Each structure stands twice: as structure tokens, then as C-alpha cells.
Amino acid sequence: MADERQAAPAKIELDAVTKQFGDATAVDAIRLAIPRGELCVLVGTSGCGKSTTLRMINRLIEHTAGQIRIDGQQIRDFDEQRLRRRIGYAIQSTGLFPHWTVARNIGLVPRLLRWPASRIAARVSELLALLGLDESEFAGKYPHQLSGGQAQRVGVARALAADPEVLLMDEPFGALDPITRESLQDELLRLQSRLHKTIVFVTHDMDEALKLADRIVVMDAGRIVQQGSAEALLQAPANAFVESLLGGRDRGLKHAALTPVAERMRPLAGGAGQASDTLSVAADDSLRQALSLMLWHGVDSLLVSDADGQVIGSLSLRDAVVARGANS
Ligand SMILES: Nc1ncnc2c1ncn2[C@@H]1O[C@H](COP(=O)(O)OP(=O)(O)OP(=O)(O)O)[C@@H](O)[C@H]1O
């Protein structure tokens, strides 16, 4: 095995999966293959079947027709404890038990799996550190003593507790203010770059999808209308609905938000220099941030600096707007 620290991530396959609630079809014969280690985001308007799809994968909802497989094995054939161990689940309301401490909440699944107490305690410490929660401060707190963002971190820690191969996340950051939300998104990306889980993440926020996803799956009325990378969707939305989700005429700005300044800057001839008073952006800032700065200050070029504040290049308005090679 290439990486022995983590359990191998699973591949999830949905093969013509349908969910019927009485006469109503919530999910209509969807096909989806999620490679191991991929962060797949289901996006679409309210009621389109995102949560139902997610909850069929861990059998909180049984599918009506079709097949769901993890690593080629039908989930109907798993025993429940094994499935629970393989799939972490984090939701918007966190689902934390109010009368349990943070530590006890995080240790829920390992306890169900009858891990020895010392191993559970070690795992809880490890997860608190991983999610940036100081153990001495937070381990003994109760959910009502946490902020929304802290509670979400605990929810994610709990979902990761038994080192599941698959992580299902249903609008986990939906209730948070934009700044906390963005910082948790950044943390999820940082965690994912270390853990390489197979993640299915549900949101109705296309900006969140564009930021997080390796693959975006757009759903409408129980069906998949398009799937692909953020870049692919922005370049060629399949229909007017996808285009409107992508922000219609704001599409250019959404694309700019995904492009780092480093991709368009002109490197400084003669090596790095000291930053002066002239306006600068960081190389890993987005083109959108650079354009906003230019607009705000009424300038048409910026210096570009690296993480140490050294000037390493410049970005003109034209560089930002026109990719080199695209049109010169
Ligand atoms: N237990 C249920 N019984 C009957 N109908 C249900 C049930 N759960 C969901 N539905 C219906 O299935 C459809 C899809 O619901 P689902 O919760 O998957 O939507 P969603 O995309 O997650 O929406 P939201 O963004 O509002 O969370 C909706 O029309 C909903 O009313």
C-alpha cells in the first residue's frame, strides 16, 4: 500500500440510482462515479435531491432502484457497523449530542467500534489538534458553549474519528457567516491535501462548489444536468440553468476568483526586489482580488509579491484580462 498512515480511500459508484418517496421521484436514475481521493460537490437548488443522494450512500435512506457500490461492493451487502466505519457524515446542524462533551461527541464512532479507551483518547487529541481546537480549552466543553464555527469543526472531527475512507458532508458550513465559512473551506482543502479522502459535499452555493470541488455535479429535479471540473463548467455550461447557477454575467469574475495572480503575472527581470509603496498583491491571491484592487485604487497595474513580501513580478490590467497566448 502506497500510504500506510491512512485507510485507502474508496471509490463510490451510483448506477442508475433512483429514490421514490411514494409517487414522487426525488432522485431519478442518476449515474455517478467518484474516483478515490476526489472531492465531489453536489450543487443545485432546494429540493433537487442532493441530500437524498448523499443519504442513500450511507443508507440513512434506502434507494429504490439501481446500485450503489463502494470499491465495487454493493452497499446493501455491507453490515451496518462496517458501513458506519467506512463513511463519515457531517451535517449543517452538526448533530452533536447536547449533553455530551466535545471529547465524547468526537469519540462516538470509535466507541461504537469498541476501540480501547486509551486509543479513543489519543484519537480525540489528534483530531482536536487537526481541527485547530485547543484540547485543554475545548475537550470538556458542551456543544452549547461553542460558536457555530467551533461546533462545525467538532462535527467534522467526529466524522473523521474512525478514519473513514469516505466523508459525506451535507451543507456543513451552511449556517456560518461568510468569513468563518471561508476559513473552514480553506481548512477543509488543507485537510484534504493531507488526508485524500473520497468526499461527497453538498451545497446550494456555487461559489463554495467552485472553490472546493475536484468535480462539480449539478443537479436539477432529481437528475444530473452536468458534471465536470469548475474550469469545464465555467468554459461550457451545459444549459441556461447551469449558466444561471454560475452567476450568468458574473461568470468572468467567478473564473477570475479561481485563477491565481501567479498564473498571469510577468516575472521581475533581474530577480526579486523590495516591496515599495506601490500597490501589490500576493502571487497566490486571485485575479479577482487583483482586479478589485485595481478598480478601487483606479490603477492599471500592480506589483506582485511572494509570501515574504519580496516583489517577484508585476500584473497589468491587460495581463489580468487577457491570458497570454490567448490573444496577443
Ligand atoms: N422523507 C421524505 N419523504 C418524502 N419526500 C421527501 C423525503 N425526503 C425528501 N423528500 C423530497 O425529495 C426531494 C429532494 O429532497 P432533498 O432533501 O434531497 O433536497 P435537497 O436538494 O437536499 O434540498 P435542500 O437544498 O433544500 O436541502 C424534495 O422534493 C423533498 O420534498
Ligand SMILES: [Mg+2]
Ligand atoms: Mg438538503
